[in-house]
Amino acid sequence: KNQVEQSPQSLIILEGKNCTLQCNYTVSPFSNLRWYKQDTGRGPVSLTIMTFSENTKSNGRYTATLDADTKQSSLHITASQLSDSASYICVVSASNAGGTSYGKLTFGQGTILTVHP
Amino acid sequence: DGGITQSPKYLFRKEGQNVTLSCEQNLNHDAMYWYRQDPGQGLRLIYYSQIVNDFQKGDIAEGYSVSREKKESFPLTVTSAQKNPTAFYLCASSPFSGGAGGANVLTFGAGSRLTVL
Numbered sequence: 001k002n003q004v005e006q007s008p009q010s011l012i013i014l015e016g017k018n019c020t021l022q023c024n025y026t027v028s029p030f031s032n033l034r035w036y037k038q039d040t041g042r043g044p045v046s047l048t049i050m051t052f053s054e055n056t057k058s059n060g061r062y063t064a065t066l067d068a069d070t071k072q073s074s075l076h077i078t079a080s081q082l083s084d085s086a087s088y089i090c091v092v093s094a095s096n097a098g099g100t101s102y103g104k105l106t107f108g109q110g111t112i113l114t115v116h117p
Numbered sequence: 118d119g120g121i122t123q124s125p126k127y128l129f130r131k132e133g134q135n136v137t138l139s140c141e142q143n144l145n146h147d148a149m150y151w152y153r154q155d156p157g158q159g160l161r162l163i164y165y166s167q168i169v170n171d172f173q174k175g176d177i178a179e180g181y182s183v184s185r186e187k188k189e190s191f192p193l194t195v196t197s198a199q200k201n202p203t204a205f206y207l208c209a210s211s212p213f214s215g216g217a218g219g220a221n222v223l224t225f226g227a228g229s230r231l232t233v234l
Contacts, residue, residue, distance in 0.1 A: 044223075
């Protein structure tokens with residue numbers, strides 16, 4: 001069964017500090033991994049997407065890493081801001097044979113990040 | 118601005134009633150999706166559509182129905198057969214759901230929160 005597990009479930013940090021969120025997956029065959037940010041009561045917004053051949057990708061203060069061998073990804077947030085308070089969701093896509101049908105997405109349960117002043 | 122519009126934002130339903138959640142996109146995306154989000158769980162796929170007048174069941178389709186009469190619109194009906202409908206519902210779209218692993222990034226709407234009284 002394809003699964004995506006995120007840790008920690010929740011995290012509280014002070015403004016200006018760095019933090020790292022973890023994502024472990026057992027999705028196969030692997031196609032790509034995405035990180036989304038979801039503000040409370042809103043829809044998720046894409047931060048990064050990485051394929052098998054990519055091991056790091058940045059989007060401003062967000063840097064995602066991918067180790068396809070150990071099936072782990074991390075999202076590092078640098079110099080956190082109050083607006084970073086949100087849920088961060090790891091999503092892994094599985095390939096389909098033939099490549100023409102819907103790519104199955106498996107969502108993690110999210111890590112709730114709270115940034116305090 | 119291009120995007121996805123979901124309405125209503127909040128909806129209350131009495132037991133035994135059917136309710137319909139609206140989802141409209143002006144991104145010219147081919148594929149549209151409905152997800153359900155419950156606290157502490159990853160998003161779960163209800164239905165998806167790759168083309169007008171065609172749609173497929175996701176992982177939790179029981180008690181739900183959809184239609185795709187126009188490319189821009191993908192309404193979701195929560196029927197009385199859905200025993201636990203209280204949840205946050207997210208509509209999403211992507212340019213094309215085919216291709217290896219569905220590598221297109223999803224664009225999400227702001228969500229609709231349904232509460233059963």
